[in-house]
Amino acid sequence: MNEPALAPPEAGFDAPTEQQSPEVPELSIPSEPVPHMPEQGSGAEAGLPIPPPQDGAEAIPVQTPGASGAAAAVPEPAPVTAGLAPSSPTDAEMAAGARARPIPRINIQAFCEDQGTALILQEASQDRRLAKAHVTVQMGGIDAAAGFYRNASTPNLIVIESMNRRDELLTDLARLAEVCDSGTKVVVIGHVNDVLLYRELLQRGVSEYLVMPLGVGQVMECISMLYTDPSAEPLGQVIAFVGAKGGVGSSTVCHNAAWAVSEIVQSDVVIADFDLPFGTAGLDFNQDPVQGLADALSTPERMDEVLLDRLLSRCSDHLSLFAAPGTLDHSYDPTVQACDTVVDVLRKNVPFVAADLPHQWTSWARQVAMQADKIVITATPDLANLRNAKNIMEKLVAARPNDSAPYLLLNQVGVAKRPEISAKDFSDALECEVQFVVEFDPALFGTASNNGQMIEEVSAKAKAAEQFRELAMVLTDRVEAKVERGSLLAPILERFSRKKKTGN
Numbered sequence: 001m002n003e004p005a006l007a008p009p010e011a012g013f014d015a016p017t018e019q020q021s022p023e024v025p026e027l028s029i030p031s032e033p034v035p036h037m038p039e040q041g042s043g044a045e046a047g048l049p050i051p052p053p054q055d056g057a058e059a060i061p062v063q064t065p066g067a068s069g070a071a072a073a074v075p076e077p078a079p080v081t082a083g084l085a086p087s088s089p090t091d092a093e094m095a096a097g098a099r100a101r102p103i104p105r106i107n108i109q110a111f112c113e114d115q116g117t118a119l120i121l122q123e124a125s126q127d128r129r130l131a132k133a134h135v136t137v138q139m140g141g142i143d144a145a146a147g148f149y150r151n152a153s154t155p156n157l158i159v160i161e162s163m164n165r166r167d168e169l170l171t172d173l174a175r176l177a178e179v180c181d182s183g184t185k186v187v188v189i190g191h192v193n194d195v196l197l198y199r200e201l202l203q204r205g206v207s208e209y210l211v212m213p214l215g216v217g218q219v220m221e222c223i224s225m226l227y228t229d230p231s232a233e234p235l236g237q238v239i240a241f242v243g244a245k246g247g248v249g250s251s252t253v254c255h256n257a258a259w260a261v262s263e264i265v266q267s268d269v270v271i272a273d274f275d276l277p278f279g280t281a282g283l284d285f286n287q288d289p290v291q292g293l294a295d296a297l298s299t300p301e302r303m304d305e306v307l308l309d310r311l312l313s314r315c316s317d318h319l320s321l322f323a324a325p326g327t328l329d330h331s332y333d334p335t336v337q338a339c340d341t342v343v344d345v346l347r348k349n350v351p352f353v354a355a356d357l358p359h360q361w362t363s364w365a366r367q368v369a370m371q372a373d374k375i376v377i378t379a380t381p382d383l384a385n386l387r388n389a390k391n392i393m394e395k396l397v398a399a400r401p402n403d404s405a406p407y408l409l410l411n412q413v414g415v416a417k418r419p420e421i422s423a424k425d426f427s428d429a430l431e432c433e434v435q436f437v438v439e440f441d442p443a444l445f446g447t448a449s450n451n452g453q454m455i456e457e458v459s460a461k462a463k464a465a466e467q468f469r470e471l472a473m474v475l476t477d478r479v480e481a482k483v484e485r486g487s488l489l490a491p492i493l494e495r496f497s498r499k500k501k502t503g504n
Contacts, residue, residue: 100217100224101235102344105132107155108223113141117161117189117212124219127402128371142172149179157207157223161189166197173204185226189214216402236347239354239475240372242406244379244389246359249411251275252445253378253438253468255284258354259454260472262318267476268350270312272322272342274368275358276332279324282313286452289313292323293342297334300341308345322346339364343371352476370399374475375406381413381420390430407474409436436471438464 108125112118118137125135138144142160160176162169169190180186185207190197198209208222241257243250255271262269273279276294281287291311296303312320346353355372357365369375377392379385389408396406408430410423423434441464448458456465473479 100129100220101228102129102131103133103220103223104227106134106157106227108133108135108157108159109145109155110135110137110159110161111140111142111145112137112161112189113139113163114161114212115139120214120216120219121159123401124216127216127220128400129220129224131371142176146172146175146179149176154179154181154184156183157185157187157226159187159189163191165192166194166200169197170200170204173201173206177205187222187226220402236349236351236353237373238343238347238368238371239352239374239376240357240369241354241376241378242357242369242392243359244377244385244392248378248380248385249438249445250359250376250378251280251356252284252449253376253409253411253471254354254356255281256454256456256464256468257376257471257475258352259319260456260468261352261354261476262316263456264469264472265476265478266318267352268318268320269352269354270320270322270346270350271354271356272346273324273356274339274365275356276324276334277326277328278358279326279356281321281356282323282326284449284452284454285315285319285321287313287315287321287323289321289323292321292325294325294330294332296322296342297332297338300338303341303345305345305349308349320350333362334364336364336367339368340371343368369396374404376409376471376475377406378409378411379426381410381422381426383421386421386426386429389426393430393432405432407436407471408432408434409438409471410434411438412440413437414440435474436467438467 108130110118110121112121118139121135121137124130125133125137142162145158145160158176158180160173162172164172169188169192173186173188176186186205187208187210188201188206189210189212191212193211201209207226210218210222239257241250241254251273258269258271261267271281272293273281274293276297282289282292292313293311296307296311311322313323314320343353343355355368357368375396377389379389393406393408408426410426413420413423421429423437427434441462444455444459444462444464447453448455451458455462455468459465470479
């Protein structure tokens with residue numbers, strides 16, 4: 001292979017600009033087009049056994065690469081082959097996807113030989129972490145790619161699938177190298193588990209070699225690693241707090257959870273109050289900042305680290321507030337692009353961002369929730385909240401198949417003389433567990449609100465304070481969410497109780 005044609009794996013870690021990545025026209029070949037992916041599923045099953053190596057070849061050690069994707073323009077879909085319907089992502093795929101960082105604005109073209117692989121790449125292209133990238137998936141393999149790039153410039157990244165053995169694969173890649181522009185990265189997806197082939201491909205300038213079967217999360221992690229500086233600080237996590245209905249206490253949950261992260265986990269947190277006309281973050285922390293989030297959203301092109309420091313209001317050593325103005329002097333209708341820009345700047349400067357979203361389903365509010373790393377849905381135990389929570393949960397899970405499901409918190413539980421839906425019935429209706437339950441305590445919450453304090457500051461021994469501490473630990477991956485289960489002795493005790501009542 002002509003080595004200079006393919007970018008060496010260590011080159012090009014800095015994300016290319018849009019000028020460096022001209023849009024490549026979509027390939028037109030006689031092969032069947034890739035069908036559109038359904039919203040749920042992750043493609044191939046990652047837990048299947050790796051194909052055996054060739055005779056005398058050493059197997060490639062188990063690797064966990066991957067990448068994330070943005071929606072790509074594809075031809076009209078053909079029927080999905082039976083047996084290729086995507087399945088739910090495995091734990092390994094979810095973990096790989098969680099390690100993937102957002103992909104920069106690049107052009108990616110994939111040429112597959114197997115329709116199942118094309119389905120995996122197509123679903124990866126729809127992931128939130130590839131929202132800025134332009135991804136095209138086509139059939140035809142190396143032959144189609146080599147023929148197409150004779151008359152077109154190559155994109156930032158080419159993903160090639162080959163089902164050939166070592167010698168044939170190297171010969172085919174030599175033809176592709178002749179038409180590859182300098183700086184283009186190449187990822188090869190193969191069906192041969194051969195460490196000698198893997199090493200030779202890297203020596204010839206291939207950026208990564210993946211062995212089928214693999215999943216969406218592993219593909220996303222691979223692409224993310226190619227365009228991430230290993231020495232760079234990790235990007236912060238965005239945690240979106242959404243209320244199933246107005247007045248359920250989503251803002252209170254957000255503020256107390258963020259405070260617990262800052263004080264107990266001792267990690268830097270910024271609370272971004274997106275409820276611009278009616279936000280209460282300033283009141284809850286007894287702050288009255290002159291500037292805040294509205295200023296950033298009105299001029300997103302000016303947002304940088306210096307302006308961010310000026311607009312943030314510091315509440316403690318680890319907690320800062322991006323406050324809402326809380327006035328009705330203006331109408332607030334931020335754009336999706338403005339919200340994305342502000343959130344991206346926050347990600348680069350703090351480990352955790354608590355996005356306090358208003359109870360509205362506008363394009364920008366939906367975008368912030370969809371792009372968040374984790375989501376907390378707060379609801380109260382009544383029918384309207386059950387319906388809304390179910391709709392929100394279904395929408396978010398369908399749009400984020402490679403992310404963990406939102407956390408569900410029941411708030412204001414146990415109001416005297418009020419009929420309520422139990423946590424178990426709530427879980428059964430939503431087909432997901434209620435991970436956190438905060439009991440109704442008007443004296444405690446009223447005192448904290450009027451004093452501009454958090455629940456932990458008013459009463460550290462309160463059950464609500466314990467729930468917020470546990471929520472903070474779960475959101476920062478210190479512990480796993482607990483699911484309420486009965487005692488192991490419960491069946492025995494229940495049977496003993498029945499015998500006692502019957503006198504047997």
